Amino acid sequence: MISRNLEEKLKEKGAEQDILLSLFDKGAAVLFKWNNDETWSVPYVSESVERLLEYKSSDFVNSTVGYLDLIHKDDLQRVHSEVDAAIKEGRDYFEHEPYRIFTKSGAKKWVHDSTVAVKNAEGEITHFFGTVVDITAVKEKDKQLLQQYKLAQMGEMISMIAHQWRQPLNTISITASNLNLNIMLNSCDLSLKEEAQKFKENLCENLGNIEAYTQTLSRTIDDFRNFYKTDKESTFLNISTPIDKALAIILVSLTNNGIEINQVLKSVKEVQLFASEMMHVILNILKNAEDNFKDKKIINPKINILSYDTLYGVVLEISDNGGGIPKSIINKIFEPYFSSKCNKVGTGLGLHMSKIIVEDHHKGILRVNNCNDGACFTIELHE
Numbered sequence: 001m002i003s004r005n006l007e008e009k010l011k012e013k014g015a016e017q018d019i020l021l022s023l024f025d026k027g028a029a030v031l032f033k034w035n036n037d038e039t040w041s042v043p044y045v046s047e048s049v050e051r052l053l054e055y056k057s058s059d060f061v062n063s064t065v066g067y068l069d070l071i072h073k074d075d076l077q078r079v080h081s082e083v084d085a086a087i088k089e090g091r092d093y094f095e096h097e098p099y100r101i102f103t104k105s106g107a108k109k110w111v112h113d114s115t116v117a118v119k120n121a122e123g124e125i126t127h128f129f130g131t132v133v134d135i136t137a138v139k140e141k142d143k144q145l146l147q148q149y150k151l152a153q154m155g156e157m158i159s160m161i162a163h164q165w166r167q168p169l170n171t172i173s174i175t176a177s178n179l180n181l182n183i184m185l186n187s188c189d190l191s192l193k194e195e196a197q198k199f200k201e202n203l204c205e206n207l208g209n210i211e212a213y214t215q216t217l218s219r220t221i222d223d224f225r226n227f228y229k230t231d232k233e234s235t236f237l238n239i240s241t242p243i244d245k246a247l248a249i250i251l252v253s254l255t256n257n258g259i260e261i262n263q264v265l266k267s268v269k270e271v272q273l274f275a276s277e278m279m280h281v282i283l284n285i286l287k288n289a290e291d292n293f294k295d296k297k298i299i300n301p302k303i304n305i306l307s308y309d310t311l312y313g314v315v316l317e318i319s320d321n322g323g324g325i326p327k328s329i330i331n332k333i334f335e336p337y338f339s340s341k342c343n344k345v346g347t348g349l350g351l352h353m354s355k356i357i358v359e360d361h362h363k364g365i366l367r368v369n370n371c372n373d374g375a376c377f378t379i380e381l382h383e
């Protein structure tokens with residue numbers, strides 16, 4: 001009686017197992033049983049393997065084809081070491097990072113493989129069970145998304161380069177037209193040796209400046225190529241370094257527009273800086289002040305640049321007397337593409353880019369508030 005009961009139970013279990021196995025035969029996942037031997041020989045594989053790899057299950061069972069021979073050679077070592085690591089750490093269940101496998105006709109597919117190690121009574125791993133699923137379509141989609149993301153980044157990068165090119169291009173244009181004007185006005189008598197010498201010196205100086213500005217243009221391309229990289233190099237510098245760099249580019253234009261610059265640089269600390277990026281930030285803030293002065297036709301325009309040390313780092317304040325930023329927009333000025341210069345040339349990228357540089361790349365803070373008679377931008381950098 002007891003043995004009949006057992007027989008029935010076993011029959012029932014067998015039937016259930018068959019149903020479960022047939023699920024793998026019909027479904028998308030492929031069930032593998034691998035022996036724990038050199039070649040990972042396959043005593044059992046569900047029929048669905050034919051849809052995945054175009055081989056019949058008997059091809060594996062009769063060892064006409066070996067599983068390891070199908071894995072992409074660049075992934076094989078890793079797949080092996082993932083198994084070794086799991087065994088070493090005593091994990092019976094593990095998932096492989098997706099790997100590539102070749103079908104009978106040579107097509108390459110990405111698969112996801114989850115495996116269980118099966119042990120005998122002595123605790124030795126005798127074989128593995130695993131489900132292998134085709135994820136090529138998902139991988140392809142990921143690749144497309146990555147491609148789209150890269151294209152979007154590239155578009156953004158080009159906009160940033162174009163944005164930062166405007167100022168040096170403007171400066172080159174001013175320098176060249178000043179030179180031209182001097183020549184047209186015959187402002188010096190070239191027949192006089194002294195005046196000719198002075199003219200020559202002035203010419204050399206201005207041509208040298210133009211050369212330096214064009215180098216800035218070229219460096220800007222590199223700066224923004226590195227913009228999204230995380231492993232770029234920062235150096236310990238005083239904040240006056242990027243201030244000087246920015247002024248070297250924009251001073252011609254500021255002076256030409258009668259803008260007075262007052263610098264009180266009290267900071268002596270050195271903080272970790274991506275100097276070129278910080279230079280672009282300062283340039284953007286100065287340019288905005290200049291744009292605003294022109295727009296509002298401010299008399300006696302002034303910009304104050306103040307730096308000082310705090311307990312935790314360095315503060316840089318750039319303020320102007322241009323009337324400040326209207327309350328209605330002050331919360332929006334760091335948003336990408338926000339500009340009040342809609343009818344003119346503003347792209348609204350300057351302050352957004354500056355915020356990313358200060359807060360994401362330098363882990364600092366960039367704030368704005370209206371002070372007495374103008375806007376005040378504050379950059380806080382930590383040691």
Ligand SMILES: Nc1ncnc2c1ncn2[C@@H]1O[C@H](COP(=O)(O)OP(=O)(O)OP(=O)(O)O)[C@@H](O)[C@H]1O
Pocket residue numbers: 163284288289291292320322324325329333334338339340341345346347348349350351352375
């Ligand atoms: N010093 C300032 N005084 C008054 N308004 C300012 C000042 N700085 C910035 N703003 C305001 O902030 C807005 C956003 O500045 P942002 O630099 O991001 O873009 P933009 O200057 O308009 O465009 P772009 O930088 O492409 O020329 C400006 O349009 C302006 O309204």
Ligand SMILES: [Mg+2]
Pocket residue numbers: 284287288350351
């Ligand atoms: Mg701007």
